[in-house]
Amino acid sequence: MKRVIGCALKAGMSRSGSDNRQRQETLSARFNDGEAEAIRQMADRAGTSVASLIRTAVLNVPATRATRRPTVNHQMAARVLGELGRIADILRAAAAADRVDPKDPHVAAAFRDLAEMRTVCFLAMGREP
Numbered sequence: 001m002k003r004v005i006g007c008a009l010k011a012g013m014s015r016s017g018s019d020n021r022q023r024q025e026t027l028s029a030r031f032n033d034g035e036a037e038a039i040r041q042m043a044d045r046a047g048t049s050v051a052s053l054i055r056t057a058v059l060n061v062p063a064t065r066a067t068r069r070p071t072v073n074h075q076m077a078a079r080v081l082g083e084l085g086r087i088a089d090i091l092r093a094a095a096a097a098d099r100v101d102p103k104d105p106h107v108a109a110a111f112r113d114l115a116e117m118r119t120v121c122f123l124a125m126g127r128e129p
Contacts, residue, residue: 029054039053044073046063048063052064074124074125074126077121077122078125080121081118081125084114084117088111088118091110091111091114
């Protein structure tokens, strides 16, 4: 199955100011599923739109300013980081209430694993732990 990556505007849809002033032509290309996903991931990692990524690659022009929205990877890492914090809080509360022994090797390993996963999430977001 082939998909079209492109931007087609329907009648009555508003355009951004930049599109109204400078870019009035819409071109499309066909990609297979693997290619389309690879392009989306590259654009996501770069923090730009698919159109900007393709424009930069094809025309060999400087990339447009990255969007300020977090990439999907950043959003997912932030969610995982939040869940890790919640799990660590529950584990600390259980240890404080003497429901689990923090010196138990399994519990100690869980705390170490949570700390390591927390570090990995911060690094994935490009931040210091």
